[in-house]
Amino acid sequence: MEKFTVRQMIPNTAPESYRLKIWFDVTTPKELLFFESIMERISINHDVLFTTGSSPMVAELCSIRNLCPTQVGEFGGTDRSQRLTIQVDRAAALSSLAQKFKPDVVISSCSIEASRVSFGLGIPHMGFSNTPYNESICRRSIPLITKLFTPSYIQVTEFTRYGITADNIVQYSALDEYLIVHNRPTPLWSAKSLNLQPNKKTIVLNIHNNSIIDIINEFPQYNIVVLTQDANQIKSLQSFDNVIILNQAFDSQKLFSRCDVMVGYNGAMIAEAALRGIPTILHDTTPTINERYLMELGILMHTDNIIKSIKHTMLSDRHIIQKKAHQILCVMQDPYDILMDNIRTILD
Structure with a gap:
């Protein structure tokens, strides 16, 4: 039978009697x-x-x-x-x-x-x-x-x-995202392919409501990356010069290396961003068990006033958030x- 491997280059070095x-x-x-x-x-x-x-x-x-x-x-x-x-x-x-x-x-x-x-x-x-x-x-x-x-x-x-x-x-x-954060990056995908302006801060959005337009209009000086596969949403955002639409798979570690604020509405990306020490905002949703835990740890903000929260976050000392996230990861x-x-x- 065909031998299965996760990556073709990984050799199996264990003796036959030991292998599972x-x-x-x-x-x-x-x-x-x-x-x-x-x-x-x-x-x-x-x-x-x-x-x-x-x-x-x-x-x-x-x-x-x-x-x-x-x-x-x-x-x-x-x-x-x-x-x-x-x-x-x-x-x-x-x-x-x-x-x-x-x-x-x-x-x-x-x-x-x-x-x-x-x-x-x-x-x-x-x-x-x-x-x-x-x-x-x-x-x-x-x-x-x-x-x-x-x-x-x-x-x-x-x-x-x-x-x-x-x-x-x-x-x-x-948290499950502990393993994701510790994953190695890959050279096969680069944040440069998104055409992010290097002299601008970047906000990553994973939300699906009218707040996106409000954020785009309020922060024209920033790169706005929108994660979506919704055809109607993509069509409505294509006319904005500072919006980058990401509708395919990507290496989150590469993307988050250029991210200054993450705004989302649930899911693994919220936890991953928070554990990477990125200022992370949960918006327009009820927190799950996992997100409530992140809020208790002090690395996730939950808000209904998204514009005010982004402005506050941009003025915060990111090094404090990164240090707290690192300390949390070290004891997991x-x-x-x-x-x-x-x-x-x-x-x-």
Whole structure:
């Protein structure tokens, strides 16, 4: 059978008797960045099967990060019936591949299809989640996995309501974005390709409301980078000279190296920016568990008056924010170490 590797240039150096077969199923860009360094370290001594679905953003990010996944099945669907058919077809394809690869363990961010396949084939499944509020995914995956790994600031009871017992939940003292921040940059993508004016400060926006226009008009002296794939929004912003529209996959580390303020409405990019020491503002949304934790740490601002907050942030001492973020990162645990300890325990 074909030998799977995360990157083609990584040799597998462990003796045959020591090597494990480990299958990662990745479904979103955030999961890709989270698991990248874990897969890279594991693939040094073990055989890795790295699967994704037909997600354009994941495929583009894999190309940027020089990763080599095996694409299996599709995601999406316009209604319940179509989504179910797509999921069932993908699970069937993953089942066939898994039976050929014969993994010792499965790792995912509670992938619905990987959960079904691993449970059906009796393969231990290590699932990661920091989104207990995502009931659609949690209800269809968590009852089927072997061990659930989650940040320690999330109460265990947030997950036990889905059917997993507390003794099968493993917690680590870190935000998931810890691994993303520690990822190495890649030379395959450059912030220079965005045509940012080097003598101007840069505001990165990941919001989808009328505040974008207000920000553009209020800060014409800054580079405004808007992260969006919405065709209507892209059309409405194309006439502004100081707006750069980013609608494809990108290396966040390169982008954030030129970012002076990040404004968003939820998600991994908010946490990543805050942990990188970038002044970060949560706008026009209710904070999730993860964002409330960032606010408690003092590295995330939540506001309804976005213009006033940006002005205040631009006058703040960024070195203080960077120092605080660095101190927070230094005391976080690497989930990789906890994962490997649990894999050894389960397989012994």
